[in-house]
Amino acid sequence: MRVLTKKKLFQHRFFLFLVLLIVSVTIGLKNPVFFSLSNIYDILKSSVVMGLFAVGVLIVIISGGIDISFTAIAACSMYVTSKLLLATGVTDSLVAAFMLAGFTGLLLGIFNALFISRFKLPTLIVTLGTASIFRGFMLAFIGTTIVNNLPQSLVRFSKLALFEQTLPNGEIIGLSFSIIILLIFILFCWILLRYTILGRGIYAMGGDPVAARRAGFNLTAIRYFIYGFAGFISGLAGIIYASMMRNANPFDLVGTELVVIAAVVLGGASITGGKGTVTGTVLGVLLLVIINNSLIMLNIPSYWQKVAIGLIILAGTAATVQRKVTERQGKLV
Amino acid sequence: MTVNQGEIHCLAGENGSGKSTFINLIGGFYQPDSGQISINGKTFKHLQPIDAIQEGIQIIYQDFSLFPNLTVAENLALNTLLEHKRRLINWTEVKRIAQNAIAQIGIDIDLETPVSELSVAEKQLTAVSRALLHDARMIVMDEPTTALTRIEVDRLFQIIKKLQTGGISILFVSHKLNEMLEISERITILRNGRVVSEGRTSTFDPQELVYHMTGRKLTTGDRALQQRRYGKNHLLRVVNLFKKNTFRHISFDLQASEVIGITGLLGSGRTGLALSLFGVNPADSGEIYVDGDQVTIHSVPDAMRCGLAYVPEDRLTEGLFLQQTVEKNIVISVLASLLNWCRLINRNMTQILAKKWISDLQIATPSEKTAVQWLSGGNQQKTVLAKWLAANAKILILNGPTAGVDIGAKMDIHQKIRQLAEKGMGMLIISDDIPELIQTCSRIFVMHRGELIDEFATGEIDETHLVQRIGELM
Numbered sequence: 001m002r003v004l005t006k007k008k009l010f011q012h013r014f015f016l017f018l019v020l021l022i023v024s025v026t027i028g029l030k031n032p033v034f035f036s037l038s039n040i041y042d043i044l045k046s047s048v049v050m051g052l053f054a055v056g057v058l059i060v061i062i063s064g065g066i067d068i069s070f071t072a073i074a075a076c077s078m079y080v081t082s083k084l085l086l087a088t089g090v091t092d093s094l095v096a097a098f099m100l101a102g103f104t105g106l107l108l109g110i111f112n113a114l115f116i117s118r119f120k121l122p123t124l125i126v127t128l129g130t131a132s133i134f135r136g137f138m139l140a141f142i143g144t145t146i147v148n149n150l151p152q153s154l155v156r157f158s159k160l161a162l163f164e165q166t167l168p169n170g171e172i173i174g175l176s177f178s179i180i181i182l183l184i185f186i187l188f189c190w191i192l193l194r195y196t197i198l199g200r201g202i203y204a205m206g207g208d209p210v211a212a213r214r215a216g217f218n219l220t221a222i223r224y225f226i227y228g229f230a231g232f233i234s235g236l237a238g239i240i241y242a243s244m245m246r247n248a249n250p251f252d253l254v255g256t257e258l259v260v261i262a263a264v265v266l267g268g269a270s271i272t273g274g275k276g277t278v279t280g281t282v283l284g285v286l287l288l289v290i291i292n293n294s295l296i297m298l299n300i301p302s303y304w305q306k307v308a309i310g311l312i313i314l315a316g317t318a319a320t321v322q323r324k325v326t327e328r329q330g331k332l333v
Numbered sequence: 334m335t336v337n338q339g340e341i342h343c344l345a346g347e348n349g350s351g352k353s354t355f356i357n358l359i360g361g362f363y364q365p366d367s368g369q370i371s372i373n374g375k376t377f378k379h380l381q382p383i384d385a386i387q388e389g390i391q392i393i394y395q396d397f398s399l400f401p402n403l404t405v406a407e408n409l410a411l412n413t414l415l416e417h418k419r420r421l422i423n424w425t426e427v428k429r430i431a432q433n434a435i436a437q438i439g440i441d442i443d444l445e446t447p448v449s450e451l452s453v454a455e456k457q458l459t460a461v462s463r464a465l466l467h468d469a470r471m472i473v474m475d476e477p478t479t480a481l482t483r484i485e486v487d488r489l490f491q492i493i494k495k496l497q498t499g500g501i502s503i504l505f506v507s508h509k510l511n512e513m514l515e516i517s518e519r520i521t522i523l524r525n526g527r528v529v530s531e532g533r534t535s536t537f538d539p540q541e542l543v544y545h546m547t548g549r550k551l552t553t554g555d556r557a558l559q560q561r562r563y564g565k566n567h568l569l570r571v572v573n574l575f576k577k578n579t580f581r582h583i584s585f586d587l588q589a590s591e592v593i594g595i596t597g598l599l600g601s602g603r604t605g606l607a608l609s610l611f612g613v614n615p616a617d618s619g620e621i622y623v624d625g626d627q628v629t630i631h632s633v634p635d636a637m638r639c640g641l642a643y644v645p646e647d648r649l650t651e652g653l654f655l656q657q658t659v660e661k662n663i664v665i666s667v668l669a670s671l672l673n674w675c676r677l678i679n680r681n682m683t684q685i686l687a688k689k690w691i692s693d694l695q696i697a698t699p700s701e702k703t704a705v706q707w708l709s710g711g712n713q714q715k716t717v718l719a720k721w722l723a724a725n726a727k728i729l730i731l732n733g734p735t736a737g738v739d740i741g742a743k744m745d746i747h748q749k750i751r752q753l754a755e756k757g758m759g760m761l762i763i764s765d766d767i768p769e770l771i772q773t774c775s776r777i778f779v780m781h782r783g784e785l786i787d788e789f790a791t792g793e794i795d796e797t798h799l800v801q802r803i804g805e806l807m
Contacts, residue, residue: 195422197420198420199422200407200411207401208398208401210396211396211399212400214362214382215398215411216416217415275402
């Protein structure tokens with residue numbers, strides 16, 4: 001039995017990996033630029049923000065919840081941080097920028113946890129409400145204009161690169177340093193979910209919250225951790241996004257939350273909770289980012305990207321559900 | 334109430350008598366408004382779950398409290414790791430703990446299987462092994478036998494006896510008479526939230542137990558419908574029915590006014606057979622005759638057209654819309670007959686029909702507008718029955734009609750089965766409850782590995798023989 005399940009889990013990730021490979025090779029054959037170093041660096045750089053979001057979302061989804069306020073938290077964090085740093089003149093410290101953004105995100109995440117824990121409201125409703133509150137609050141009290149002259153620290157961070165080299169045509173390419181931050185969080189999350197009691201508690205809670213409480217897990221504490229962490233990581237993603245864009249636009253990031261959730265679900269996480277892996281999520285994110293960035297290379301109009309992403313999400317989840325249906329039928333007797 | 338060390342104590346009472354609340358108090362999940370709990374001489378006013386665990390109290394809930402998404406090994410080890418306040422997981426340790434756990438009661442379960450793939454009995458054994466890991470001094474089992482077959486129950490009882498010799502007290506919570514009398518040394522009976530009786534098991538007899546639990550005398554209309562009536566036609570005749578991997582060579586017949594029973598181990602294909610007859614998983618080959626005419630049953634509507642009705646084992650997930658009212662549940666399968674001239678549902682007729690069945694079957698509900706989820710198990714079961722009776726079914730397939738139902742409701746249901754049979758309905762009962770089959774059926778079939786291997790007329794076999802026969806099949 002176990003061999004079968006192991007194979008199944010393996011299959012899902014393997015299947016995803018295959019799709020990723022096929023998509024890459026197809027694009028690469030049509031347009032060899034796809035496999036150029038600069039394009040690969042580009043894709044990785046584009047994965048950073050979505051990847052960070054996805055890690056936060058993964059943990060929330062495994063716990064049986066859903067968070068759609070993370071883009072609002074990210075937008076809020078980056079905008080508040082940029083404004084505040086410019087206003088106080090602390091434009092030189094990168095650490096200050098990251099701490100402030102992370103802290104803002106953490107605070108907003110805890111606000112989510114408060115409602116979810118204290119009032120036992122469904123997570124979807126809470127985050128739907130708080131997303132609107134965060135965004136509205138920011139626009140009403142902090143401002144609506146785009147910050148174009150970001151603090152120096154953030155501008156410098158955006159230029160920070162690994163493996164820098166000069167191409168024969170004089171172009172300088174390099175891997176954005178921000179990828180390191182993503183890698184750190186991926187590793188952190190992997191260890192958290194696999195090797196800590198807290199992580200297993202998150203799975204347990206997603207599997208059966210009543211049983212988790214009876215087993216002695218402190219669900220309130222776990223919830224504060226989950227939503228606080230998701231907020232923190234969203235805040236960081238927000239400030240990295242601003243640094244990459246070289247501006248802080250309070251209207252940005254809106255509407256991308258569903259694509260991130262789709263990437264996580266595509267990566268094998270169960271929307272009903274209890275299941276999901278970091279590797280699957282990483283593959284899901286990469287697949288969606290490549291499709292987003294590269295279909296244009298095949299001369300496919302950008303509208304079709306949306307269709308392609310939709311189809312992949314449907315096909316990916318349908319495959320999972322179909323397997324469950326067959327499993328169930330096998331058990332009816 | 335008091336439970337002594339190494340004692341098997343039974344907490345009896347009907348559904349809704351307060352057993353579950355009581356368990357939750359012992360486990361520390363609810364706080365008592367007044368009174369106190371003493372464990373090993375320590376007195377608690379506000380017992381917390383973690384205190385209960387540290388004092389050696391382990392509760393095995395009716396739903397087992399397992400994590401379906403995690404493996405058996407992790408389910409077994411997680412509580413222990415939590416108790417030791419670990420922060421990190423060492424997967425070799427998890428495996429070691431899990432192996433210890435199952436070795437204690439000598440069972441064999443693949444530790445790497447996700448719990449969602451286990452059978453009910455395996456889940457229960459997993460829950461028992463997990464409870465034993467905690468140096469438990471008292472294990473509370475909440476209705477542990479509800480989903481088990483007789484053989485599995487025997488196995489559980491052996492394990493309980495073994496635990497007892499180790500000095501562990503067992504609080505066995507149940508409403509099944511024979512099990513209580515069989516396993517326990519002392520019995521405490523709850524009714525409407527009060528202890529109504531308490532004493533050594535040897536001082537109770539079944540009638541007395543029923544009286545204390547229900548507050549009414551056991552009506553002795555328990556005469557079985559033993560005379561087999563030979564009508565002109567078979568109401569239902571099944572010839573050589575076959576479904577791959579489920580059952581084969583199934584042939585039997587059912588007369589009008591007859592009740593026949595099918596028993597067998599879980600996994601013997603009995604539920605599969607019922608689902609095939611009802612068109613859920615149609616059979617691959619074979620013939621089905623209703624009233625002498627051959628019929629094809631490929632879907633549930635096909636089966637309903639032939640007058641077949643099915644009351645499932647798991648009425649909660651298969652037979653009822655829990656959030657909907659009793660009324661809506663009763664009329665769901667006859668909606669077409671309740672339409673008015675503009676094809677909308679006639680509310681008056683709906684209400685009249687629902688009220689008729691509520692009073693006919695004595696469904697205890699505040700009103701026909703109450704959601705089914707608030708009714709007790711027995712009344713939920715009656716609601717499913719009402720749904721099919723309203724649909725004028727001729728042949729009723731009942732799968733475990735009284736599983737998880739308390740004695741009062743069980744008596745009502747048995748009586749109803751007899752009444753319906755007298756009105757000409759044919760019934761096929763699938764059950765583990767041998768006394769129930771002997772009381773209600775004229776013939777009993779034993780199913781094993783997908784085949785009907787034995788047929789007994791109830792006159793020619795008694796309970797012990799039948800139980801023995803099934804025991805041989807293990």
